[in-house]
Amino acid sequence: MLSLRQVTLESVRYRWYGARRWSALLQNVSFDIAPGEMVALVGGSGEGKSLLLQCLLDLLPENLRFRGEIMLDGNRLDRHTIRQLRGNTFSYVPQGVQALNPMLNIKKHLNRACYLTGRAWDEEQMVQLLQQSDLEPAVLERFPRQLSGGMAKRILACHASLSQARYILADEITAWLDTALANQLLEHLRGLCEKGCGVLWVTHDLLLAARYADRIVALHQGHITDDIRRERLQPEEMSEPLKRQWQALPEINPLFMQTGEGGRMLSCRDLVICHGGKVLWQNLTFAISAGERVGIHAPSGTGKTTLGRVLAGWQKPTAGDVLLDGRPLPLHQYCPVQLVPQHPELTFNPWRSAGETVRDAWRSDLETMRRLYVQPEWLTRRPVQLSGGELARIAILRALDPRTRFLIADEMTAQLDPSIQKAIWAYVLEVCRNRPLGMLVISHQSALLDQICTRHLRVE
Template identity: 30%
Template sequence: MNAPVRFQSLTVSGLEIRAGNTTIVRDVAFTLSHGRPVTLLGASGSGKSLVAHAIMGSLPSGLSARGIVKLDDDDLLAGSPTQTRARWGRTIAILPQEPWLALDPTMRIEGQVGEIHRYLHGLGPAEAGKSMRDDLAEVGLGDRTKAYPHELSGGMCQRVAIAATHAAGASLLIADEPTKGLDAALRDGVVDRLREEVDQGRLLLTITHDIEVAAALGGMIGVMLDGSLVEFGPADEVLDNPQHEYARALIAANPTRWPALALPTAGEPIVSATGLSKRFGERVLFDGFDIAVRRGEIVAIVGPSGCGKTTIGNILLGLVRPDSGEVQRSPGIAATRFQKLYQDPPAAFAPHQTLRQSFGDLLRLHCLAWAQAEASMRRFGLGQELLDRRPGEVSGGELQRFAILRALLLDPVFLFADEATSRLDPVTQKEVFAILIEAVRERGLGLLMVTHEAALAEKIASRILKLPA
């Protein structure tokens, strides 16, 4: 394998992104150099990921970029589409925000990582296989090489995407929300891997909502708001002494700084299960597990990635059958009032249908008024213009807010939130949980949440159930 070319710097100046005649990102400027990664923080929809895709040359249809984006002397915005695609994997690699969309559902993960070594780097089958196994072992999946993406948790799929991006060996690595859905140990492992990429001479641009990740990566931090870079400077200065009002609010909204929540006394169980057991192949996820979620309470399940947290919630909803055990729900309640918020929001929306069509179908089916949806959109900070976009044309955070809005429109009595705010910045996460907590208090909603954030669970959960690895 030939050693990849190493570039010295990425320079962004006067970057502007337009949707038709509307400017949605304006005057973004920063320099990324060896040993000094850049991390962009900010609200969902603030333009962070669009900046990354403008650099990559992979903006969604209908969007255009202008300004200066140079990798050394190579003008990334000046090339033809063919020249842009020729850089992908070889010069620039992106770790996308949604592993659900990044992985081929019909191919085992060994093939998806191994083909990069074979066809991008030209290795023979044996050498490519060894490199593939090394890559997957380094992200903790050395024993799952034969698995398909649907057999893995969301966090595991993210680690596969990380292994594939590392295998590409490009000079510039763009990591878009690389640690979402990962427990603290795996998150720290990913950060260590990204730091290794920097130490090996790669340029690193990271998009994240996780303030702890930004602090651990060091280098430079930029804070984006409404398409503008409102603060930029050394990581310790921005985190310890933010100057812009939004930057201060963002850092203050970290769950570690939330006040503890007091909920009223919970009512009768809305759903419960006893003696649950589940295995996949030879692997036992849990055995003899009991759980009950009552009206007006928040139950959190925490544990490492792949330990069975999501499977428990799916069993309570009837989406997965346990190998043994019994599930009971309160009688006389419509199935539509038992709802789920998916960890990967694209899994919950038809990809080729606009959000207006999706919500229109829902409202007609359940005889609900558009006024209800519009009022909820305002409350969730979602503009009307987003309705005419497809799911892949809005940010992951915006799509997750649409998913939460849609679930609450159906007046659920039980809501299974599977890492429901992992794509949201701390400010938006705090606002969304305020709405969910209000539903718990006022409607008697029973909320079961799966999270890797121990601090979040400790602040808002009535009870915490811990699953072992």
Template identity: 70%
Template sequence: MLSLRQVSLEVARYRWYGAKNWTSLLQDISFDVAPGQMVALVGGSGEGKSLLLQCLLDLLPDNLRFQGAITLEGKTLDNDDIRKCRGNTFSYVPQGVQALNPLLSIEKHLRRASQLSGQQWNTGKIEHLLQRSQLENRVLDAFPRQLSGGMAKRVLACHASLSQARYILADEITAWLDAPLANQLLEQLRELCDQGAGVLWVTHDLTLAARHADHIVALHQGRVSDNVSREQLLRGEISEHLQRQWRALPERNQLFGARDAVLS
């Protein structure tokens, strides 16, 4: 199990002559991601969701400092441990498609992902993976600049599939995608959960979280406001802040259709 325990983040505000004034961004953040479970980390812009993923990867910029503990199967990880986990234990799916190297074809990207995970290149497996991601085989010859945003996101998800990582850290993986593609991509992540991987997925979309996640962790004003199961969310056993967001969803409004549309 991957766990965050009493994690806090502070940002440095620089003053004259380099003096620092530290300001709190996140306080006392604790939650778990179990193998086979998809956890949605939800909250508004600027709440620090992506920063928590950067904590898990030891990628925080120098003007941020971290306190608390990150544990894996009960062992507390230091920075060296976390770096060793990158790419094998932890696979990161970034929000921006700029993460793809513009000088490499998609085939070279996927070959490298296979190599880093210790796998031999298997053409049949790759073709099946592309087909499952609704990508044609000819995409292997393309370069990132030739892909749409949705295609690039699906290629990044293919990287996660090839990594065979125990935990997938996905940052706004459905951003800029229409509903069918977003659901298809999350179903792909669900398949990885079914194979035993844990998924921590950052999202603004509470509708998608209710449809796909097993557990929802909500951030509000630098703290965890909710740490609930999908069933608790649907029953309304959530904080007043999250209830306001839930009731405001168009899918929950009778003017826009059936109340159960959020799950269809």
């Protein structure tokens, strides 16, 4: 059994005169994970869920102080022992896809996983593992930059499966996956649990947690507020913070369901997009009017993210045109078409504070920050000091420059808990109505698209 006892995490802040001040991120966190058990760790963005996984692997940033005990089968683990157990006893699926080495193709990544466990490379077995994750064998020769976010997540999950570890620590393993693939991946993890593997799974998706996890552990303001078995997961059994997240699941206020208002137009004409030698989009033609919200739903790996990059001018198409009011996108001035990327952590300069990056575009007001749940102190920190959900909200803030007229939202709120998702979408839709702002919404969540979009582009 894997146990955490009285785990406390504190971050250090240095004052201008050199004194140190410690502030608690997690306080007296204790729970167990039995062999063969899947535990879902839920809570708001920035609550410290990812940091808790990093505690178990001794991967904490240097500015954090750890107190408490980590025990395996009744034996206390020190830092040296934890490092020795990485890979064979503890396997980690990180939240960010940057964990994949950009210099190695996928075959070499999986080969290294086999090597670390002392197993011989078996290509037939690898192909079978990929097919279980709905990936083609050709993906073995690709590099991480040639994968979609969902494909990279599945590769990381395959890597963890190959380790044959006793415990898998999975951070947002279903983020950016469509419903079918998310269910397929979690069924695979359930199969590993049946063989005796324990799984600690960080997620914002309460519906998936309720379906697959044996227990749900909720964090709020550094404390565990809930530890509920799946069969007892009812609102009356929940703490108030978890109940609010649960009640935020069903829908977004239909007040914002309005159609486009005409005026400016973003259009693509006979667009052809190739990536990694593969044709992703061919002869694509459509338009988005000001105030219109167009949803696009397609399986993982079909090129939705690449399409968003092309429409925002981040990447050139192979052929065809992207036009704003009948003209090409501006190259040497602010582009009114802004992209909120699927992986915001890859779009912030690691050597600058988040606020400096935002101010390159515009100086945001406190009211916008409040509506997007962005704390002013976050803007003084570097990206590595922020959680994925915090960076996602800052990326939305950056994109909502008053000059923006079309917004490409690529899984914009996938890393946020349901209550924050609901509030942010309500504000963004309010902005759509007031400017008016046109949107292309890329998401695997069909229910979300049905609630906020005026029309859909469905790709099979």
